[in-house]
Structures are given as structure tokens and as C-alpha cells.
Amino acid sequence: MKLAVVGTGYVGLVTGTCFAETGNQVVCVDIDARKVEKMKSGIIPIYEPGLEELFLRNTAEGRLSFTTSLAEGIEGAEVIFLALPTPPGEDGSADLKYILGVAKDLGPLLKQYTVIIDKSTVPVGTAEKVRAAIAANASVEFDVISNPEFLREGVAVEDFMKPDRVVIGTTSEKAKASMNRLYAPLVRQGNPIIFMDERSAEMTKYAANAFLAVKITFMNEIANLCEKVGANVDDIRRGIGTDSRIGKRFLFAGIGYGGSCFPKDVQALSKTSSEHDYDFQILDSVMKVNEEQKTRLLPSVLEYFGGDVKGKTIAVWGLAFKPYTDDIREAPALYNMRELLAAGAHVKAYDPEAMENVANLADLGSKVTFTKDAYSALVDADALMIMTEWPQFRTPDFEKLEARLKNKVIFDGRNVYELEDMKERGYTYFSIGRQKIN
Template identity: 75%
Template structure:
């Protein structure tokens, strides 16, 4: 099948590459000439494990192409995916200007029937808006389908190639048949393709991400309560996670969620609820709690250093919002950088993938280091922001010999507090008893 993917961001590039891997001919379209030139030259602009291998194979075998010309990109395409940015506006609503602009262009360019698919995360009613935009100039029949993505950064290729479910919103039998055929190679193990109306599909994505964000936030609240009551959040997590009604995932306490999806999707759903004149109280609480949770370690640092962080040097391990990605959008590290700099502290940072993106934001306000030990040299304390595997088992003997202060503020609960006490570290984590070595 011939496919077009409009937008070569995170979702678009993964979608296009993975559909090419299943034997389709895919053309990815983007208005960014420099990005398209790099893609044509074999450069993958994002870090995502496994993506580069698939990208190189499908470009080499002639199934994956790139262009800046929308007309050229959609020529002969039976399915056209819209994987465009939907950034939050000042009021929290999803900005649909990019999606609707392309929809407007498609109306004039379509020369034969095609299924136009909203792959971007969009609010309820977007499929109707896209349909209306295309219809103004369309000379041929078409269908608009909602097909939200559920990709987790760091394992997006696996998520796409082995989805636990595929959600498709359409009331067209013809579109359903085409979409079912397209996704059939990815669900051979029996995982479902769930067909529903467009509005329900659009809401499903927001509901899923908002629920997971709520689950994370609830555990962070439990963690904060554990600190007050002398309980251990890790024990509580195990105690409730083995309940099959709750499940083990998304129960780890920490310094809040970040990334490109949870923050803006929760915000967008809250905005949609407000527009529908419904007060979604839980979501408003989730956003408030998550915001304060991001700088929870700053409070602990102020207590340890008697309220004075000025002139202190802090190592920051991890900058991306989660491991196995270079995505720093809404990353807790950014909020902690701002807070520490405001207190007059110096920061030495290391992240395996995220430093380039952070440097573009903060410039030379902090020092970027070659590894975690370089960051820790002469540091008064270490802040752990991201649970990259390399931070889980450091050489503590080496670490102890190069730091100024044996103090760790752990936002991801990587270490055993008892073991840290034996190493004579002052160790502060989330939802567990702080131990001063």
C-alpha cells in the first residue's frame, strides 16, 4: 500500500518508518527543508532505540522517501497520516492550526479517494473540522479517520510494531477495511483493532494519558505522606501493585511526570472539559500537584544546607524527562536548574542524550560534562533527575574520592537507603526515610 505521512516529528517519523518496515511504500512530508535534506542524507534527527536500523534498511530498499512537496508526497497514497504538532495554547487548548492548514491544502490536491488519518493527539471534534476543511475544495470522495498513537518514548518502535491495541475511529466501512488491512501485519498475535466513532477515539487518547498521569501523581502524594508518617513508599507500591485491579506499572514515586504527552494532554483534556462546562476536579489537582512535585528535592536541599544554596556546586545526573530519549520537554531537570540557579548555585550536568537540547535552552548558564564522574568532581551534592541505567550502579569508591560532600538528592529512588548509610552518604529520596550518613 502507498502511504503518506505529513510531519516528520517523533510520531511521524516512527509511523512512517515502521509502516515501511511492513512492506508499504511511504513518503514522509515536511516543510522544514533542512530536516528533509538530513533525512534524505540518512540522518535520523531524534534519538529512539531501534529506529535508526529500520530507517536505514527501508531507505536503502526504496520503501521510505522524503519530500517538502505535499502534492508530490500524497500522489497515489491510499492513506494520508497527519502527524503534525498540536502545541498547547496559552489557555491549555490544543492548537490545531497546523492540522487544519494541511487539511485545507489537501482538499485542493486530492485526485483520488484517500483515507486521511488524524495521528496527532487532537481534541474531540477535530475529525469533523478536518473533514469540513477538506470538503471545501475537494473534487473526490475521501474519509477522515481518528487513529491516536500510544507510543512510549524509548520503546516507540516496539510499541508500534507490537501494539497492545490499535484504536481507530471511523464510521465508514470503506475506511475501516483499508485501515484493518494496513494494521493487520502488526496484530497477528491477536491483539485487537478496536473500531469506534471518531469522537470516542479522540477522547480515548486523552483519557489514557490523563489516567496514567493521575496514577503517577497519586503515588507521589502517597510518597509525600509516607515521609510524614514514617512509611516506605516502595513497600506500599509493592503492596498495592500486586493487586491485579491496580497493576504494577506507573506506581514509582519520583519528581513528577514530564515529556511531550502527559503534560499537554492533561492540560488539553481539562480545557476541553471546561469548554463543555464540566469541572474536572481530579485533572486540575493532578496538574497542581505535579508542578510542585518537580522541585520537591529543592526543599530537601534547603533543609540539608540550612536554607543557603548560594555558592554551592551541584552535580545533576540526567536531563531528559525519562531514560532512552533526548526529549527534555517539561523535564523536571529544567525546573530544578531554574530553581538552583535562582538560589545562586552552580550546576555541572551530564545526560547520555539530552545535553544538546538543554544547551540550546540554558546556554552556558550550567556546565555540561563528559560523564557522571566529571559532573560530580568537587560537587557539594548530586541531584538525580533521570533513571538512566548508568546511574544505578556507580563506582561509589571513586565517587566518594572526588566529591566535596557525600550528599545525594535522588528524585528516582535508585539506591537502597541502608546501603547509602553504610557508605556514609547523606541520602534523600522520595517517600522513604531520609538517612544522613
């Protein structure tokens, strides 16, 4: 099939590249001319394991191409994906200006029946708004459907190529046939394509992300209580995770969730609820707890240094909101570094992928010292804080740590190390939902 993907952000580029991998002819459209030129030159703008290999193969074989022209990009396309940003507005609602702007431009450009797909995470009722914006200037038949993505950063390629399920919101039989044909190579093992109406599909994405955010936040609340009652959250995680009704995933306690999806989607669903005069109390609690959880370790840092970190050097391992990505949106590390800097501390940081993105932040880039490797960040540091659970942080050379750190103290926001191991090594060790090791 001939496909167009409008928007080459995280979702759009993964979508376009993976569909090219299954043999489709894909043109990706983006208004950022510099970004398009880089992609034409084989430079991928995001870090996502496994994506670059598919990107280079499909561009080399001519199935994946890029343009800044919407008219050129959609010419002859049977399916057009809208994978555009929906940033939160000041009131928490999703901003649809990019999607509706492109929808308005699409109308006069359509030359034959086309399926237009809302791939972005959008509020309930967006498909109707997109349909109206296109119809105002269209002279041919078209369908607008909702096809939300369920991609986890760090494993997005695998998630796309082997989806648990494909959710499609449409009542059009013609559109259903196109979607069955398009997704057939990805569901050969029998995972379902679930058809529903557009509004239900739009709500499904928000419901999924909000539920996972609730699950994470619940475990963080349990962890905070564990610290007070002397229980170990890791044991509790194993104890409840083996219950098939609960499951093992998203039960790891830590310093809160971040990224591009959970924060804005929970906020947007809460806003939708208030717009329909419904008080979604769980979501309000989740947002409040998560905001506080991000800096959960800072009181322990201040306590350790006698209430004053002025002049202290804190090493930070991990800047991305999760491992295997360079995404720093709503990353807990940013919140902690801002607080430390405001209190007069010096911050030295290392992350395998995200340092450039933090360096480009106006309020942090010039104030944080970025190092070439994890051990360099420890030189003359008074303490180590772990903000992201990159695998290389799990089994470090502790002799190198001890040779560089001024104090054998670690503040671990991701529970990377075992308590007994830290105790045997003689560290002062603070983690989440577990006893402090002195």
C-alpha cells in the same frame, strides 16, 4: 500500500519508519528543508532506541523517502497520516492550526479516494473540522478518521510493532477495510483493532494519558505522605502493584511526570471539560500536584546547605524527562536547575542523550556546565542530584563518586538506590517517599 506521513516529529517518523518496515511504500513530508535533507542523508533527527536501524534499512531499500512538497508526498497515496504538532495554547487548549492548515492544502491535491488519518493527539471534534477543511476544496471522495498513537518514548518502536491495541475512529466501512489491511501485520498475535466513532477515539487517547497521569500523581501523593508518617513508598508500591485490579506499572514515586504527552494532554482535556461546562476536578488536582512535585527535593537541598546554596556546585545526573530519550519537554531537571541557578548555585550536568537539547535553551544553555561523562560532573561538586533514572546511574562506581564529590550527599528524585546500601556506604541520602539517611 502507498502511504504519506505529514510531519516528521516523534510520532510521524516512528509511524512512517515502522510502516515501511512492514513493506509499505512511505513518503514523509516536512516543511523543514534542513531536516529533510539530513534524513535523506541518513541522519535521524531524534533519539529513539531501535529506530535508526529500521530507518537506515528502509531508506536504503527504497521504502522510506522524504520531501518538503506536500503534492509530491501524497501523490498516489491510499492513506495520509497527519502527524503534526498540537501545542498547548495560553489557555491550555490544543492548537490545531498546523493540522487544519495542512487539511486546507490537501483538498485540491486529492486525486482519488483517500483515507486521511488524524494521528496527532487532538481534541474531540477535530475529525469533523479536518473533514470540513478538506471538503471545502476537494473534488473526490475521502474519509477522515481518528487513529491515536499510544507510543512510549524509549520503547516506541516496540509499542508500534507490537501494539496492545489499535484504536480507530470511523463509521466508514471503506475506511475500516483499509485500516484492517494496513494494521494486519501488527496484530497477528490477536491484539485487537478496536473500531469506534471518531469522537470516542479522540477521547480515548486523552482518557488513557490522563488516567496514567492520575496514577503517577496518586503515588507521588502517597510518597509525600509516607515521608510524614515514616512509611516506605517502595514497599507500598509492591503491596498494591500485585493487586490485579491496580497493576504494577506507573506506580513509581518520583519528581513528577514530564514529556510531550502527559502535561499537554491533561491540560487539554481539562480545557475541553471547561468548554463543555464540566468541572473535571481530578485533573485540576493532578496538574497542581505535579507542578509542585517537580521541585520536591529543593527544600531538602536548601535545608542541607543551611538555607543558602549561593556559590555551591550541584551536579545533576539526567536531563531528559525519562530514560532512553533526548526529549526535555517539561523535564523536572529543567525546573530544578533554573531554581538552583536563580539561588546562586553553579550547575554541572550530564545526560547520555539530552545535553545538546538543553544547551540550545536560551535560559539554560550558557549557564549550565555540561560534562563529557557522569563522573566529570561530580568533580568539586558539593552534592549530586539525580533527575532521570538512566540505567547507568543505578550501579555507579561509588569509589569514583566519593573521590570527586566534596560531600557524600545525594538528592535522588527517582529512588535509584536502596536505603540500606546508602546507609552502609555512609551517604546522606534524600529520596522520594522514603526516610532520609544521615
